[in-house]
Amino acid sequence: MSLVRTRRRKPAPPVDPRPEAVQVPEAEQDTDWVGGWSTGAQANSAALIRWIVWGLIGLGPLLGALAYLSVPTTPAAPVSKTAPSAPSASGGQGAAGFASLFVAAYLSAGRGDEPKLAAYYPPAGSLQLDGVSGRRRGEQLTVVRLRQTDPSVWAVTVAARVTGAQPSATPSTQPGASPSPAADPVRYFQVPVATAPGAGGATAYTALALPAEVAAPERAKTPELVYGAMHPALPTDPRTQAVTSFLSAYLTKAGAELDRYLAPGKRLAAPSPAPYSGIAVDQLAVEGETGGEPVVSVPGDGTTLRLLVTLRATGQDGVRLPLTYALTLKARAGRWEIAGLDGAPALAPPTPVPAASGAPGPAATPTA
Template sequence: MSLVRTGRRISSGAPKPGEGYGPDAEQRVAGVGGWSVGAQANLAALMRWIAWGLIALGPLLGGLAYLSVPSTSAAPAPKAAPSAPTASGGQGAAGFATLFVAAYLSAGRGDEPKLAAYYPPATGLQLEGVSGQHRGEQLTVVRLRQSEASVWSVTIAARVIGVQTPTSSAQPGVSPTGPAEPVRYFQVPVATASGGGGVTAYTALALPAEVSAPPRAKSPEMVYGAMGPALPTDPRTQAVTSFLTAYLTRAGAELDRYLAPGTQLTAPSPAPYSGIAVDQLAVEGESGSEPTVSVPGDGTTLRLLVAVRATGQDGVRLPLTYALTLKARAGRWEIASLDSAPAVTRPTPAPSASGSPAPAATPTP
């Protein structure tokens, strides 16, 4: 009896020898892994279409993104700071004019190039006289005024000295230099401009012009009364004498004992004088000549103008004037400050349109 084995034969999908490749074989191969060749082709085509679509939509999407950004005004780019101002202050122009006047006063025949360094047209001049025959001394700027945006008018004061020639002879009893030369004034216009590299360039617009002296200002009214003798019995004279003696003759030794609390002063060193004499006092708001022998209550302040004779190390006495503020404490006067200038009264205001009286002048604090 023969046994017959039944069952299904499972195909691996690979053709056996002799079967070849045909439609059935393609179906067998397509079944490997559950992915068909047609599906692969469809996916590749889909990916190509998606890529082309994105390429086609790229410009449109970019335009929409640009239009969707809110419009804002762009901040202006910061400007670079100039390396140098086109017009400098008057200090440089004043120094330039001082050097120009010094060269101008001593210039003579053949010195035209020296002046051209300050004023270029000077090369066409024909100077006369001997170079160095005259010279300027004590050159000082007495007026500085800006006439244009980049032009300064500088007035220089100078004492012009004439150098004596070797052949001249002085008369007996007469100084070789003669009488003291008066001060003369020269006005110079100076233009300024940027010279590059952070510097300022200068040039004179003309030769110096000799002008008259500046007007003298009227002295303002001061808060002090008339100068009167400094009496030895006056507590104010005693305080001022003690303070100035320590300040001018002892190089500040024991100076603190004469100062009010909180006041700090530094005395000249080395001591310039060997002796001090207080000659006169002018007291704030005091017009009478009655002697003062008492000290008011603590905290009272008083301003003084003090005339002093200071004896130098050579024995010559030199007049000096000090503006001081005193403060009362514990029955004596102390030095509250060495003032930089005498105190002046404020000018009286003009009457108002309503005719009300103007307030009286008050001293400056």
């Protein structure tokens, strides 16, 4: 029996349906290309990058200097120095109270009271006072003038009614001399008070000298008022009737039935308890009125009128006291109602100053 040898074929490689690509042997590939980059180009790029980096490093100081020189020079803002705090104008109120206490202690001081004055004016501790302590006294002390002579100094004038200082009864020996009039018991003392910042934000005070006695403050000239001359308050005058009814309820009834005399929307509180038992209106001064026929009628609704009223009010002890009220009246429904209890009489508007004679007038406009 014969054995037949069969030779196994190797399987054929799969056919790629795509077009055949030229297979380049690995040994024949260009050794100048690595990972898609040419090694020559890569070397040139690396050299270029190195030169750029070194160029930037070299230009760095130059660019920094140019940037520094290009910044505009601005002067440095001056450093504000904190000024020492000075007492404000509100320190005048404390200086006024300090001066009043000092004047009270000064007027009643006598032998042995030097330390009391030194509390206000330290050099007073070395004084030698005369007189008996407490023989004179200052009463009804009040500040009548307050003037700032320096940012930290106030000149305070204090009025005081001095008691216990009897004038000399020795008559004058000079021929033809008339007896001196009685001295006014109200006297005026000026005290210089210095202020300075104290502990805890408070203000400290001290006197710069002993009190100086000065003249009374100058009295101001009375300004012109809007009212006419005072004239008797006639009972037939509707204005007299309105103010009498109102002031009677206001002063003698503690405000009872007060609203019936007031204009709509007006509210007033009367003194309570009632200080007087009766009143009598004596005179009226009416705004813009110069005199003439007696007034017996009331104008149209909404008319307002200001007037000044003087009266005598009888106290609970039977003593009559003169009083003056500034009132505003308003007409409504044929009668006067009280529209306001004014705080002060109304002042007349200032009189315009006439132009000086001979003063050049306005220039004439030239015409064509």
